[in-house]
Amino acid sequence: MEMPKIDASIVARKPAIVAALLQVLPPDAVIYDEIEVRAYECDALTAYKCPPLVAVLPRTTAEVAAVLRICHQMGVPVVPRGSGTSLAGGALPTGDCVILGVARMNDVLETDYPNRYIRVQSGRTNLSVTGAVESDGFFYAPDPSSQLACAIAGNIAMNSGGAHCLKYGVTTNNLLGVTMVQMDGTILEIGGAHLDAGGLDLLGVICGSEGQLGVVTEATLRILPKPEGARPVLIGFNSNEVAGECVSDIIKAGILPVAIEFMDRPCIEATEAFAKAGYPKCEALLIVEVEGSRAEIDEQLALIVAIARRHNPVEVREAADDDQAKRIWLGRKSAFGAMGQINDYMCLDGTIPVSSLPYVLRRIGEFSKHYGLDVANVFHAGDGNMHPLILYDANKPGDLELCEAFGADVLRLCVEVGGCLTGEHGVGIEKRDLMKVQFAPEDMEAQLMVKDVFDPKWLLNPAKVFPLDVTASRRA
Amino acid sequence: MEMPKIDASIVARKPAIVAALLQVLPPDAVIYDEIEVRAYECDALTAYKCPPLVAVLPRTTAEVAAVLRICHQMGVPVVPRGSGTSLAGGALPTGDCVILGVARMNDVLETDYPNRYIRVQSGRTNLSVTGAVESDGFFYAPDPSSQLACAIAGNIAMNSGGAHCLKYGVTTNNLLGVTMVQMDGTILEIGGAHLDAGGLDLLGVICGSEGQLGVVTEATLRILPKPEGARPVLIGFNSNEVAGECVSDIIKAGILPVAIEFMDRPCIEATEAFAKAGYPKCEALLIVEVEGSRAEIDEQLALIVAIARRHNPVEVREAADDDQAKRIWLGRKSAFGAMGQINDYMCLDGTIPVSSLPYVLRRIGEFSKHYGLDVANVFHAGDGNMHPLILYDANKPGDLELCEAFGADVLRLCVEVGGCLTGEHGVGIEKRDLMKVQFAPEDMEAQLMVKDVFDPKWLLNPAKVFPLDVTASRRA
Structure with a gap:
C-alpha cells in the first residue's frame, strides 16, 4: 500500500513544532521521543506501520483546538486517533504528522x-x-x-x-x-x-x-x-447458499430479529478448535437472536424456526436458558480470535443487498480457488454486512499482495450487486483506491468539495478515504 | 417578511430565458404567461405571495439538468417545488426566478x-x-x-x-x-x-x-x-401540564408507541364543533397508538393505561374495534381544518426535549396573554415536536406582525430549553431570521461553506433558510 511522501521540511521543523505544542499542553501530553512515538505506529490493520513525528494527548476541547490551530498555522498534517482499533488503517500515521489521540478525554x-x-x-x-x-x-x-x-x-x-x-x-x-x-x-x-x-x-x-x-x-x-429479555437460536445448514436463502426469507417475512449472524464451515471449524462451543458439524450456521417479553420472544422464534425448517436445516438449537444462550454466542464472539490463532488473515468489510447473499457467497468461493487462498465467512447477515476473512501467510513473499487482490475483487463484487465498499469499518487506507469503483468522478467531486471547505489545506488524516492521485491533485 | 430585491436585469431578459428553456423542454412544460404563473405564487404559507418569472415542469432527470444548466449559465435563480404544501414558505418564488416543479415526475x-x-x-x-x-x-x-x-x-x-x-x-x-x-x-x-x-x-x-x-x-x-394491527387509546386530563407529564412518563418507561398526539382545550373545542368526534370535555387529551399482534397491543396498552391512571385522567377510552379507532383519530386528523374554519392561524413547528413539555406549555400560555392572541396546541408529543397554532385576524392591521412576534418567542423558547427551531416543516422563509438564535456564527459558517460549494452563485432557492443579511454578504 503506497503512502504519501514524507515532507522533509516538516520533519526538519520538529523542534519548533514540539515547542509550540508544549506552549498549549502539559509536558505529559506531548510525546516526541523516537522510541515512545512507536506506540502509535499502527492501528488494528497491523500490516501497515509508520511512526508519527509527534503524538499529543489532550484532555479538553480547548486543548484540541489549540493543537489544531498550531498545526494549521505550521502546515503540519494531523491524524486523529480514538483507541487505534481501526481495521481499515483509519488511524495510520504518516512520518510527518502529529497523532492527536483522544484517549484521555473519557468523562x-x-x-x-x-x-x-x-x-x-x-x-x-x-x-x-x-x-x-x-x-x-x-x-x-x-x-x-x-x-x-x-x-x-x-x-x-x-x-x-x-x-x-x-x-x-x-x-x-x-x-x-x-x-x-x-x-x-x-x-x-x-x-x-x-x-x-x-x-x-x-x-x-x-x-x-x-x-x-x-x-x-x-x-x-x-x-x-434495556429489553426485558433476549434469546438466540442456532440453525445449521448443509450449504452456504441455503443459509443465505434462509436469511433472505426471514427478512422478507418482515421479522426484525436483533441479530442474524452467519458463519461458514472454515470459520466454524477454527472456532470449535479454539472455543469448544459445541457447534454442530455443518457447512453454515446462523445465530438469530430476538428480544422482548417472554411472549414476544416465543412468538418471534416460532416464526423463525418455521421458516428455517422449510430449508431442511441440519440442526435447530433454541437456547433454553441463559447458560445455553451464552454458549451459542461464545463461538461467534471468539471467531476472530480463533482465526488469528491459526492464520494471518485480512478481514474484509462490505455490504450487499440481503437477497444477493447466496450469489455472492458462491462467487467468493470461486475467487478463493482462483487465488489459492482460503476464506472464512463470518458476518452480520441480516443487514447484508459481510466480513470475509481471507487467510494468508504474512511470511510468504507475495501472499499479502495476492490477498489484497482477492479482497479488491470481493469489494468490487459488492458494488457490482448494488452494495457498498464498506459496512462498518470505513475506507481508511485499505479501500481508498477502490473508491473509483463505487463513485463516478462527479459523485466523488461532490465529496471532495465538502472536504475542501472544512480542511482547505488537506492537513487532516492524509492518505485516507480518497485515492492518492485525487488527494495529490487537490493539495497542489 | 422581507424578500430580496428583484433583479430587474433578469426580468428584462425573460424572452431570452423562455426561448432557451423551450430549446430543452416541450412547449407544455414552460409556463410564462403572467396570469398562468400565478398558480405558483405561493405554497401553503399563504400569508406571503409572489408570482415567479417562469415555471417549468420537466418530466425527467435529463430535463431537470438541462433547465438548471441554462439557469446557471444565465444567472437566473431557481426555486424547486414539490407539491407546494410547505408551511414554512419553502417553495415561495421570487419575482426573478424560475420555479422548477417536479409534479409531473411521479413514476x-x-x-x-x-x-x-x-x-x-x-x-x-x-x-x-x-x-x-x-x-x-x-x-x-x-x-x-x-x-x-x-x-x-x-x-x-x-x-x-x-x-x-x-x-x-x-x-x-x-x-x-x-x-x-x-x-x-x-x-x-x-x-x-x-x-x-x-x-x-x-x-x-x-x-x-x-x-x-x-x-x-x-x-x-x-x-x-405492514404491522398486524394497531389500536389507539384516548386519555383526557384536566390540565396541560399533567398531560405533558404523562407523555414524559410513558417515554421514560421505555414504551415506544407508534404515535402520541396531544391536543389542548381550544383545539378540542374547535375540532368538536367541526368534526363531532365525541371527544370528552377536558383541558388536554392524548391519543396514544400502539401496534403489533393482538397480544402485543394488549400488553402495551395495559402499561400505558396504568401510567395514565397515576395522573388522574378525566377519561380513558380504549378503541374496542376499527370503527372506534377511526372516531378517535377523526378529531385529530380534522384539527387543522377545524381551526381554519374559525380563524386565521399560523402553525408553528419546533422541537423540545419531552421532559420540558409542561414548562413550555405554561410559558406559551403566558405569551398568549401577553400578546392578546389565542393559541391552540396540537402536536406530536412523543418526540417533542410541537405545533402551536396562533390564532389571529388577517384583516386586522398589525395582527399578523403580533402573531409573527409571538411565534418567534415560542421558537426562541424551544431553543432555550435545548430544543430546535424546526421539527418537520423546515426553516423556509418563516424562520430564517431565527437561525442566529439557534446557531453561533461559526456553526452557521460551516453550513454556508457547504452551500458555497454546491451552489457557488447562490442561485438555488434564494431568500430561504439563512438570514437575508448573511445571504447578501455571501452572494456579493
Missing part, C-alpha cells in the same frame, strides 16, 4: 434519562458508555466487536455497527450531536439532544467522515431502555 | 420486496408511494398530514415527519439514496439501496437541505411490512 458530561441521552467526551470507550447507564436500566446500542477498547470518537469517524445493529441501527442512527473542532481550531456545535436540525444537517456527513472534516471531542448519544 | 421506477425498497421519481406523492406497495403488504412510514398531496421531493427537502414518526423516524431515517442535480447541471448519485456509504455520507446533509444544494429527481425509499 461522562451529562446523563438525561427522561430525554434518553448521554453526553460524553469522545475518547470514552463504547462499552463504558453502557457501563455509565446500565445500573439504571439503559444501554447504548451500537456494539462493535472491539467495544471493550474502541472509542466513541472512532465509532463516529467510521459510523461503526455491530452484531445488534440489525434492529438498532449503526452509529449514525444513535448519534444526536457532536462538538467538533475544525482544522483551523474553530469549535463547532452540531446537532444536539433534540430531533431534527435547522438549516443544513451537518451531523450526517460528520458521522463516518473518518477524521477528514474535523476532530470530534464530545458526543451526545441516544440511550435505550 | 415508480423499481420495487424490490426482498431488499425492502422502492425507487420513485421525486414528484410522486407521499401516499401514492404506499399505494404502490400496499397490496403486497408494505408501506412507506413517514406520514405528514399533507400526505395525500405532498411530494417525496418536498419530504426530502424538509426532512418531513408525521404522526407515526415516533416509532418509524422521519424522512432521513427512511431514505436510502437519491439522484440529485446540482445547480450547474451535474447529475449525482448519492447513497443507494445498501447500508452505509463509502467516503463522505452526503445523503444526511442533502435530506433537509430545503433545495439549497440541488434538485432531487429520484429517491430510493425504505418500505416496511
Whole structure:
C-alpha cells in the first residue's frame, strides 16, 4: 500500500513544532521521543506501520483546538486517533504528522434519562458508555466487536455497527450531536439532544467522515431502555447458499430479529478448535437472536424456526436458558480470535443487498480457488454486512499482495450487486483506491468539495478515504 | 417578511430565458404567461405571495439538468417545488426566478420486496408511494398530514415527519439514496439501496437541505411490512401540564408507541364543533397508538393505561374495534381544518426535549396573554415536536406582525430549553431570521461553506433558510 511522501521540511521543523505544542499542553501530553512515538505506529490493520513525528494527548476541547490551530498555522498534517482499533488503517500515521489521540478525554458530561441521552467526551470507550447507564436500566446500542477498547470518537469517524445493529441501527442512527473542532481550531456545535436540525444537517456527513472534516471531542448519544429479555437460536445448514436463502426469507417475512449472524464451515471449524462451543458439524450456521417479553420472544422464534425448517436445516438449537444462550454466542464472539490463532488473515468489510447473499457467497468461493487462498465467512447477515476473512501467510513473499487482490475483487463484487465498499469499518487506507469503483468522478467531486471547505489545506488524516492521485491533485 | 430585491436585469431578459428553456423542454412544460404563473405564487404559507418569472415542469432527470444548466449559465435563480404544501414558505418564488416543479415526475421506477425498497421519481406523492406497495403488504412510514398531496421531493427537502414518526423516524431515517442535480447541471448519485456509504455520507446533509444544494429527481425509499394491527387509546386530563407529564412518563418507561398526539382545550373545542368526534370535555387529551399482534397491543396498552391512571385522567377510552379507532383519530386528523374554519392561524413547528413539555406549555400560555392572541396546541408529543397554532385576524392591521412576534418567542423558547427551531416543516422563509438564535456564527459558517460549494452563485432557492443579511454578504 503506497503512502504519501514524507515532507522533509516538516520533519526538519520538529523542534519548533514540539515547542509550540508544549506552549498549549502539559509536558505529559506531548510525546516526541523516537522510541515512545512507536506506540502509535499502527492501528488494528497491523500490516501497515509508520511512526508519527509527534503524538499529543489532550484532555479538553480547548486543548484540541489549540493543537489544531498550531498545526494549521505550521502546515503540519494531523491524524486523529480514538483507541487505534481501526481495521481499515483509519488511524495510520504518516512520518510527518502529529497523532492527536483522544484517549484521555473519557468523562461522562451529562446523563438525561427522561430525554434518553448521554453526553460524553469522545475518547470514552463504547462499552463504558453502557457501563455509565446500565445500573439504571439503559444501554447504548451500537456494539462493535472491539467495544471493550474502541472509542466513541472512532465509532463516529467510521459510523461503526455491530452484531445488534440489525434492529438498532449503526452509529449514525444513535448519534444526536457532536462538538467538533475544525482544522483551523474553530469549535463547532452540531446537532444536539433534540430531533431534527435547522438549516443544513451537518451531523450526517460528520458521522463516518473518518477524521477528514474535523476532530470530534464530545458526543451526545441516544440511550435505550434495556429489553426485558433476549434469546438466540442456532440453525445449521448443509450449504452456504441455503443459509443465505434462509436469511433472505426471514427478512422478507418482515421479522426484525436483533441479530442474524452467519458463519461458514472454515470459520466454524477454527472456532470449535479454539472455543469448544459445541457447534454442530455443518457447512453454515446462523445465530438469530430476538428480544422482548417472554411472549414476544416465543412468538418471534416460532416464526423463525418455521421458516428455517422449510430449508431442511441440519440442526435447530433454541437456547433454553441463559447458560445455553451464552454458549451459542461464545463461538461467534471468539471467531476472530480463533482465526488469528491459526492464520494471518485480512478481514474484509462490505455490504450487499440481503437477497444477493447466496450469489455472492458462491462467487467468493470461486475467487478463493482462483487465488489459492482460503476464506472464512463470518458476518452480520441480516443487514447484508459481510466480513470475509481471507487467510494468508504474512511470511510468504507475495501472499499479502495476492490477498489484497482477492479482497479488491470481493469489494468490487459488492458494488457490482448494488452494495457498498464498506459496512462498518470505513475506507481508511485499505479501500481508498477502490473508491473509483463505487463513485463516478462527479459523485466523488461532490465529496471532495465538502472536504475542501472544512480542511482547505488537506492537513487532516492524509492518505485516507480518497485515492492518492485525487488527494495529490487537490493539495497542489 | 422581507424578500430580496428583484433583479430587474433578469426580468428584462425573460424572452431570452423562455426561448432557451423551450430549446430543452416541450412547449407544455414552460409556463410564462403572467396570469398562468400565478398558480405558483405561493405554497401553503399563504400569508406571503409572489408570482415567479417562469415555471417549468420537466418530466425527467435529463430535463431537470438541462433547465438548471441554462439557469446557471444565465444567472437566473431557481426555486424547486414539490407539491407546494410547505408551511414554512419553502417553495415561495421570487419575482426573478424560475420555479422548477417536479409534479409531473411521479413514476415508480423499481420495487424490490426482498431488499425492502422502492425507487420513485421525486414528484410522486407521499401516499401514492404506499399505494404502490400496499397490496403486497408494505408501506412507506413517514406520514405528514399533507400526505395525500405532498411530494417525496418536498419530504426530502424538509426532512418531513408525521404522526407515526415516533416509532418509524422521519424522512432521513427512511431514505436510502437519491439522484440529485446540482445547480450547474451535474447529475449525482448519492447513497443507494445498501447500508452505509463509502467516503463522505452526503445523503444526511442533502435530506433537509430545503433545495439549497440541488434538485432531487429520484429517491430510493425504505418500505416496511405492514404491522398486524394497531389500536389507539384516548386519555383526557384536566390540565396541560399533567398531560405533558404523562407523555414524559410513558417515554421514560421505555414504551415506544407508534404515535402520541396531544391536543389542548381550544383545539378540542374547535375540532368538536367541526368534526363531532365525541371527544370528552377536558383541558388536554392524548391519543396514544400502539401496534403489533393482538397480544402485543394488549400488553402495551395495559402499561400505558396504568401510567395514565397515576395522573388522574378525566377519561380513558380504549378503541374496542376499527370503527372506534377511526372516531378517535377523526378529531385529530380534522384539527387543522377545524381551526381554519374559525380563524386565521399560523402553525408553528419546533422541537423540545419531552421532559420540558409542561414548562413550555405554561410559558406559551403566558405569551398568549401577553400578546392578546389565542393559541391552540396540537402536536406530536412523543418526540417533542410541537405545533402551536396562533390564532389571529388577517384583516386586522398589525395582527399578523403580533402573531409573527409571538411565534418567534415560542421558537426562541424551544431553543432555550435545548430544543430546535424546526421539527418537520423546515426553516423556509418563516424562520430564517431565527437561525442566529439557534446557531453561533461559526456553526452557521460551516453550513454556508457547504452551500458555497454546491451552489457557488447562490442561485438555488434564494431568500430561504439563512438570514437575508448573511445571504447578501455571501452572494456579493
